[in-house]
Amino acid sequence: MSTEPLLQLRGVNKSFGNAHVLHDVDFSVYPGQVTALVGDNGAGKSTLVKVVAGIYGRDNGDYIYDGKQVEVHGPRDVAELGVEVVYQDLALCDNLDIVENMFLGRETRKGLVLDETEMESRARETLASLSVRTVKSVRQSVASLSGGQRQTVAIAKAVLWNSRIVLLDEPTAALGVAQTRQVLDLVRRLADRGLGVVLISHNMGDVFEVADRITALYLGRVAADVATSDVNNSQVVELITAGRSGSLGISDNPATATV
């Protein structure tokens, strides 16, 4: 690749008890690119995201950010690096409005008092900069939003903090066609702004549309880390289901080597 990765995991292993879930995983996130993380159910995608997010520790392996090896001990350390995660269940408060949700836990204040002017303006700016035009008002309660709009708010919340990397765990899984469209456009725009974006998706159409790179996990191992332009749909499906495709993929069959 022409650019240096913004974030790199090298040789990461992760076990839960004696279930060895991630095997020597190398994973890179590049600025300005969408990296699709694909793999069958149970391949370890969510586990990998949680390792990146600092929710799970690593058994071994390096966490390299901006070319430097860093120690991360929890989600807060990772957030401080500028890495934000949009979880599949979104975690929004239905009883709060969009602005309140976007700033939740990190409210700006003037002394004791919440600085609503600053928060509402910044929320509006952020949504505007993401070209979000489907939301009626930023003071609308989140309960009144559609699935796609909620996803949008969750993503906007993640980029509000000058984050440099955003990881999205299956953001379109529950959405209809039009809403999926909106979210994919948004994902693309984030990358175009220079952020490193990680997209977990089972939908090959989505992956091929927005991703610059594809990292395929197979039973906790990286089967391939390739540019989207170098592979086709059926190759990726083979990588997901069998761990290899022609010259790509894991040479020995790990199915026998693992659990």
Added chain:
Amino acid sequence: MSTTPTTPRTSPEGGDKMATGDFAGDNRSAATLRDSVGDYVGRLRGGDMGSLPAILGLVVLLVVFGLASDEFFSLLNMANLAVQAGPICLLAMGLVFVLLLGEIDLSAGVAGGVAATVAAQFIVDRGLPWYVAVLAAIAVGALIGLIIGELVSRLGIPSFVVTLAFFLGLQGVILYMIGEGGSVRVADPVIRGLTIENVPVAAGWVAAVLLTLAFAAGSLLRQRRQVANNLQHDPMSVVLIKISVVAVVILGLTAMLNINRSLNPVFPIAGIPYVIPVVVVLLILWTFVLNRTAFGRHLYAVGGNAEAARRAGINVLRMRVYAFVICSSMAAISGIVQSSYTGKVSTASGGGNVLLYAVGAAVIGGTSLFGGKGRALDAVLGGIVIATIANGLGLLNQASFINYLVTGGVLLLAASVDAISRRRRSAAGI
């Protein structure tokens, strides 16, 4: 955002259209009064009833009791009603914090009883000044809340079980402190004066006018700031209507309470009972905390979605403890005011239907039993409704079984309205 785009890949559509103005087209304000009314009706239809049930209920009650009893609308009874509402409103205000988190505190009434007993005994038995006694009582309330909160949040015992245990246990504590069948007189002029003395008429007017002006100025400045910064705001007409309503209520009540209500021409009684300023000050305090501080915002967040709050870095367990501490502290204040009204604390203080009255008040006012929705103002509006029921039934000299039946029925009705409106809210997505 902080890095420059390196290898931009333009998606089939949208990716290159970074028009910053797109979102600027969102609604900043319902442009006209008519739009605002439309919004409001929409929210009502969607099940967000706010305080409407309390206000409608109050109107119905006033009409019914006014027709049934000549005494009901007498100035003396109206002032009495205001005083009776005081302790209910205060206790309900405390309960709002716990209800906001979807929890319940069944022990709040008797916690108030314990606190009032502490205050009364400090004054009677130890001769301590009233303010020491009051502070000690509030500290006792806070301690009770702390223990309940820790049990609920650290051990994860459902709050209704913990507080039911406290409901029983604290009654035992009161019995132990006062002795079987005993009581402690509350005669301290300041504490007793809360409910039997009135603010001088002139001072009452000054305070009422200042309060009205402060509210008007605050609303107008806020609106101006919102317009200046291009934020979402209510149209001017709505702001003015709100100011007018508040002015009419404050000045109207002040006028009513400042008329001589004595039946004896030799001893005029006029002025706002001191308990009302106490309620108003606490109403303003807690409204400020809930609406304007991060602490309040986090309370709503925990009540709305505890997992989301946790992921946002909010210490959910600690918020829970704080809610119980605030609730029991407010219960202490409520207990003291109640003891001021009755002139004593007894082994029954804070028991009986005290707690149900307060829960009913909060829920009738619009606070949800399911968490995430509630205001300090709800407690006051609902408290007035509940006090009106108690007062009116008292005047009608009904057998006390009627009183229990009616109060139980009202609580059930309020909870049903809450549950139904919640269902409609989730269906309408409000």
